[in-house]
Amino acid sequence: MKEKINRRQLLKNGFGVAAGLSLNKMILAEEVIKTSVNNEKPFEWLYESKMASWWFTIEDIGWPDYEVEKKWLRRAKAFKKAGVNCVVTFGFHFRWDFVPLLDRLIAMLAKVVEICHDNGIRVVEHHSAALVFRPKTIEDRWEIRKKNNHGVSFYPDSWEDVYYKGSEMAKWRHVRASTGKQPHFSTSYENFCPNNPDLQKAYEDMIKRYLEKVRFDALMSDDLDFSPDYDVCVCEHCKEKFYQATSSTLPNWEDKNFWGNKKNPLFLKWIDLRYQWSAQHYERVRNFLPDNIALWGCASDCLTPWLVTVGFSAQRSFKHCDAVFREVYHKIQPDNKIGILAESAAFSSMAKQMNKPFITIFYVKNSEDKKAWFDIISESGSRPWVSKHVRVENAVEEEVILKDGYDFIDRTKEINSKPVVGVRFSQKYRDSLEKEAASKYHRKYIELFTKLRKQGYRVEVVFDEYVGLADTKSFKQYYDLKEYQG
Numbered sequence: 001m002k003e004k005i006n007r008r009q010l011l012k013n014g015f016g017v018a019a020g021l022s023l024n025k026m027i028l029a030e031e032v033i034k035t036s037v038n039n040e041k042p043f044e045w046l047y048e049s050k051m052a053s054w055w056f057t058i059e060d061i062g063w064p065d066y067e068v069e070k071k072w073l074r075r076a077k078a079f080k081k082a083g084v085n086c087v088v089t090f091g092f093h094f095r096w097d098f099v100p101l102l103d104r105l106i107a108m109l110a111k112v113v114e115i116c117h118d119n120g121i122r123v124v125e126h127h128s129a130a131l132v133f134r135p136k137t138i139e140d141r142w143e144i145r146k147k148n149n150h151g152v153s154f155y156p157d158s159w160e161d162v163y164y165k166g167s168e169m170a171k172w173r174h175v176r177a178s179t180g181k182q183p184h185f186s187t188s189y190e191n192f193c194p195n196n197p198d199l200q201k202a203y204e205d206m207i208k209r210y211l212e213k214v215r216f217d218a219l220m221s222d223d224l225d226f227s228p229d230y231d232v233c234v235c236e237h238c239k240e241k242f243y244q245a246t247s248s249t250l251p252n253w254e255d256k257n258f259w260g261n262k263k264n265p266l267f268l269k270w271i272d273l274r275y276q277w278s279a280q281h282y283e284r285v286r287n288f289l290p291d292n293i294a295l296w297g298c299a300s301d302c303l304t305p306w307l308v309t310v311g312f313s314a315q316r317s318f319k320h321c322d323a324v325f326r327e328v329y330h331k332i333q334p335d336n337k338i339g340i341l342a343e344s345a346a347f348s349s350m351a352k353q354m355n356k357p358f359i360t361i362f363y364v365k366n367s368e369d370k371k372a373w374f375d376i377i378s379e380s381g382s383r384p385w386v387s388k389h390v391r392v393e394n395a396v397e398e399e400v401i402l403k404d405g406y407d408f409i410d411r412t413k414e415i416n417s418k419p420v421v422g423v424r425f426s427q428k429y430r431d432s433l434e435k436e437a438a439s440k441y442h443r444k445y446i447e448l449f450t451k452l453r454k455q456g457y458r459v460e461v462v463f464d465e466y467v468g469l470a471d472t473k474s475f476k477q478y479y480d481l482k483e484y485q486g
């Protein structure tokens with residue numbers, strides 16, 4: 001335990017130093033980070049992982065049940081035969097919606113973990129720690145059916161009487177500056193604010209309830225962000241934290257000298273603070289999670305200007321996690337090979353610089369696509385997580401996709417032996433730009449990546465917080481994207 005705290009503390013301090021202190025001190029801190037981070041691989045098994053989704057459906061709530069249990073046993077055997085050595089739970093995703101059934105869910109999960117462990121398969125417990133469904137009309141419910149049929153559609157009718165151990169969950173929600181109300185967006189989502197101390201307390205309590213009964217191997221905790229836009233969140237806790245960080249009161253929405261004004265350093269600070277606040281979720285969870293359980297979160301990208309709207313930075317959050325994780329958005333399929341590889345190179349760079357495993361989920365339409373996916377994922381230097389597709393009716397199941405075996409080839413050594421070109425990508429700079437200029441900055445990266453890959457280089461992206469962690473001396477060339485003209 002002590003050793004681990006030191007490692008994390010050093011990493012944390014190292015990042016802090018790199019952000020502000022003198023060069024000498026910075027170099028010293030960088031050396032400490034390198035030795036303290038790079039010599040440890042606390043979750044060796046992740047480097048060998050061959051993952052698949054383990055879907056729960058509405059019938060699983062009926063457990064204890066003979067047929068349900070037989071289904072789980074059949075699936076575990078099929079996965080074992082295919083070569084899957086780790087499954088990630090999926091289905092009861094918006095976990096706060098299941099609070100009235102939580103003990104039943106925990107007991108069910110414990111049984112699944114037991115079955116999987118008996119078959120040599122590790123289990124990652126995966127859920128949203130912030131999102132809930134609150135449809136208001138029958139049309140909203142149809143929308144959930146159309147777009148989220150891969151998940152179990154279970155949600156309370158309203159916010160009335162929704163409590164977690166006496167804490168009124170409705171009060172955990174984000175508040176928008178533009179409306180003064182809670183955001184209610186895409187497919188009837190509402191979400192909780194990571195700065196709300198009652199949510200923080202309840203989440204810790206909930207995970208500890210799991211841990212008493214379920215021996216899962218890793219936790220994937222999703223969605224602590226500030227969707228859907230930069231005017232989220234202005235709840236009393238966010239206002240207070242903003243004041244603590246800036247000694248300024250958060251301006252009202254009418255103040256257009258602040259809101260949306262990229263020339264105002266205080267607004268840029270607001271943007272930066274939201275990234276910090278979502279990252280603090282992972283810092284808190286890592287602190288209370290037992291040492292032998294790995295932690296990671298979810299990010300579909302880490303480069304696009306869109307990220308400023310949701311206030312989530314993989315760069316910031318994943319430094320508190322034990323793995324770097326990427327979700328290839330379900331609409332992106334192997335025909336967009338370069339697009340996938342360009343974005344993944346940035347994730348893979350973070351993983352390499354922090355000496356953490358890199359994991360990618362991708363949504364496979366059918367078994368014929370498996371090879372193309374495995375080729376891309378292995379070129380990106382990632383461990384694979386095979387999942388069925390999520391927006392089609394009767395999607396082909398993982399057991400069918402993998403029926404001929406999990407023939408993933410790890411090409412990490414070959415890829416790491418390629419000459420490296422570094423690309424300095426600044427999130428801070430990107431976020432200071434207006435929309436079109438920020439998009440252009442991102443496009444320049446894709447162009448440069450495409451060119452360098454064609455020339456046989458491995459591209460290593462260096463983000464603001466990772467300057468001290470990258471082995472820049474090994475770079476054949478080092479581009480600052482800001483200066484690059486194409």
Ligand SMILES: [Zn+2]
Pocket residue numbers: 174175193194195196233234235236237238239
């Ligand atoms: Zn808030």
